[in-house]
Amino acid sequence: EATIVYSISLAFLLFLLKWLELRFIIFHKSFEIYIGAIAVIFTALGIWLALKLFRRDAFGTKPKVKTIVVEKAVYITNENFFLNTSLVSELELSKRELEILSLLAEGYSNQEIASKLFVSLSTVKTHNQNLFEKLEVKRRTQAVEKAKRLHLIP
Amino acid sequence: EATIVYSISLAFLLFLLKWLELRFIIFHKSFEIYIGAIAVIFTALGIWLALKLFRRDAFGTKPKVKTIVVEKAVYITNENFFLNTSLVSELELSKRELEILSLLAEGYSNQEIASKLFVSLSTVKTHNQNLFEKLEVKRRTQAVEKAKRLHLIP
């Protein structure tokens, strides 16, 4: 589109030049002025063309690289729970202990846990003992509270 | 700066033209070609100047819009806890019961709760009974789990 306009403009200008040539042929001394006029006109044409072709706003202000920073809220809930593994190793909690910890948090009794894990009540009690000692608590309810707080369980 | 370059370029080109004029004076027939060459040269100069002046990248492509999405972690903690009041009234939980429920969640024993609230152990036990019945649970640990799940406590 712009190219067509340019072509037409060019043709028109060449025609204008031809006319000027005929008209100012007598002013042989002003040949340089003539050339200068052409230079100026075509420079302007070039500038206009550049602006047109590259579809810039006529003002040519600052670079148009807009940086839009969008803050996306990521809600951290139980859904995206990640085990605090470093703390687990620090407290030297075993797999089984963590397993039992989860079941404690879900409100199961020792007997229920024993049944679920196919072990005896004694075993669960032993695990509890070790668990409470490692977590430095006295009761299962405290263990659950602390474990949740330390992200050991969801 | 660019203006200076332009001026110098213009001067140089005019000089070149003068030289060309002298050299191609014999080719009188190619006067139009000469003019055309000037037109093309100055058009190019104009384009270059426009790009230079308005500090565009030479490619002049589309405006670049950089969208940076920053993921911001929003931790859902006690801070944005709102009591599920409708559920409280639905379950007919009293103030005192909710109070005790919170203390249960924090891992306190019945005796500790009694001391904190300046009531007897019996009273706490009674509250617990009513609480468990209303929440339809059997143990304090289940009560805490359910209460947290139902947003009755943080």
Next chain:
DNA sequence: CAAGCCCTCATACTTTGGTAGCAAAATAAG
């Protein structure tokens, strides 16, 4: 004021939980 609810407390009893100490398998690590 009587009815209803909440908070309080008590007794007696049952169940569950927690402590202490010990020890045998199973598994992992060297």
Next chain:
DNA sequence: CTTATTTTGCTACCAAAGTATGAGGGCTTG
């Protein structure tokens, strides 16, 4: 294979939690 850790299990005792039932005082409301 040996050593260390984990998992499992036991007995016995004590502490805490939970159940059932009753009851008195305070407060609100029809």
